[in-house]
Amino acid sequence: MLLEGKTALITGAARGIGRAIxxxxxxxxxxxxxxxIALTDEVRATEAELLxxxxxxxxxxxxxxxxxxxxxxxxxxxxxFGAIDILVNNAGITRDALLLRMSEQQxxxxxxxxLKSAFNYTHAVVPVMMRARKGSIISLASVVGIAGNPAQxxxxxxxxxxxxxxKSTAKELGASASCRHTRRSRTGRPLPRLRHVLLRLRPSPxxxxxxxxxxxxxNISSLSDREIVAAYRYS
Ligand SMILES: NC(=O)c1ccc[n+]([C@@H]2O[C@H](COP(=O)([O-])OP(=O)(O)OC[C@H]3O[C@@H](n4cnc5c(N)ncnc54)[C@H](O)[C@@H]3O)[C@@H](O)[C@H]2O)c1
Numbered sequence: 001m002l003l004e005g006k007t008a009l010i011t012g013a014a015r016g017i018g019r020a021i022x023x024x025x026x027x028x029x030x031x032x033x034x035x036x037i038a039l040t041d042e043v044r045a046t047e048a049e050l051l052x053x054x055x056x057x058x059x060x061x062x063x064x065x066x067x068x069x070x071x072x073x074x075x076x077x078x079x080x081f082g083a084i085d086i087l088v089n090n091a092g093i094t095r096d097a098l099l100l101r102m103s104e105q106q107x108x109x110x111x112x113x114x115l116k117s118a119f120n121y122t123h124a125v126v127p128v129m130m131r132a133r134k135g136s137i138i139s140l141a142s143v144v145g146i147a148g149n150p151a152q153x154x155x156x157x158x159x160x161x162x163x164x165x166x167k168s169t170a171k172e173l174g175a176s177a178s179c180r181h182t183r184r185s186r187t188g189r190p191l192p193r194l195r196h197v198l199l200r201l202r203p204s205p206x207x208x209x210x211x212x213x214x215x216x217x218x219n220i221s222s223l224s225d226r227e228i229v230a231a232y233r234y235s
Contacts (some may be wrong), residue, residue: 001025001026001029001069002028002029003025003028003029003030003086004028004029005028005029005031006025006031006085006086007030007031007032007033007056007077007081007083007084007085007086007123008021008022008025008030008031008032008033008084008085008086008087008088009033009034009035009074009081009084009087009089010022010033010034010036010087010088010156011034011064011076011085011089011090011091011117011121012034012035012036012037012064012090012091012092013032013034013035013036013046013082013088013090014034014036014040014042014043014046014059015042015043015046016233017090018034018088018090019046019133021088021090022046022050022191023049023050023057025048025086026053026055027042027053029055030055030086031055031056031057031081031216032050032055032056032057033055033057033058033060033080033081033084034046034047034058034059034060035059035060035061035062035064035073035089036048036059036061036062037061037062037063037093038221039059039061042059043059045191046059046060046145047059047165051189053097056081058077058080058081060073060076062113062146063123064089064091064113064117064120065091065112065117065120066120066155067116067120067123069120070117070120070121070123071120071122071123071124073123073142074124074125074128075124076205078128078157083128083132084128084135085123085132085134085135085138086135086136086137086138086180087121087122087125087129087135087136087138088137088138088139088140088203089117089118089122089137089138089139090122090140090142091113091117091142092113092114092117092158092200093109093110093113093114094110094152094155095109095148095154095155096151096152096155098151099153100149102149102153102154103192104117106154107153107154109154110154110155110158111154111157111158112225113156114156114158114161115161115162116160117143118162118166119165120167122137122139122165122166122169125137125205126169126173127234130173131173135212136198136199137166137169137196137198137199137200138168138197138198139161139162139165139199141159141160141162141166141197142155142156142159142176143162144156144159145157145158145161145162145163146160153157162197163197166197166198169199169203170199174200180235
């Protein structure tokens, strides 16, 4: 299995793409620590599904946009699992409105949850990965962070910020960052897009290969588990 014995920490993984990544990684032998805003039935159901795959799994209640909370959770995960090999900054929200109708609250909420969360968890986890001299950080961005989108000035700005955050972090650490995006369908037409940014602390030949593997988690059902995991695989 591609991720046997590794540990991934995924934010906001009770449902949606975060949950799909958690299950996909777990099927490849990865232990999963994941957070969500509260320990709801949905969270417990995801945790049970992960455990049923025979890996270690634990859910943590955490507001990813809270700086201190993020650091507490990372310390707790290291204590519980012994390591964090992969961080997935996934937690995200939308509060769509046309610019002139967008409230300060809508702007602040989206920047705080989407962008500050990625900073919080990256800031907390990098020392752990530096000590281990290896690690991968995946942050869910979006194609609208490149292109912009009507009624999503807050969301697009947060995702553009994530791309810049990851690229800057990579430069500081002497690591490599890559953005991957649209995957072409068999007909040659682009599939619905999800742009995410991958930061690796230890470049590898696989990383170069990954540049050629354009994958889209928004169309996760069209990809095999191995295809997705291979794109993020720890070398
Ligand atoms: N769905 C898409 O088409 C799409 C496209 C591009 C990018 N993305 C990005 O992918 C990520 C996941 O999207 P999704 O569609 O699965 O979203 P979703 O709303 O289905 O799931 C998001 C999860 O994050 C959790 N969450 C929200 N705020 C949180 C916080 N402060 N702390 C911790 N957890 C929190 C939610 O409870 C939920 O479980 C987001 O970052 C999103 O911006 C999604």
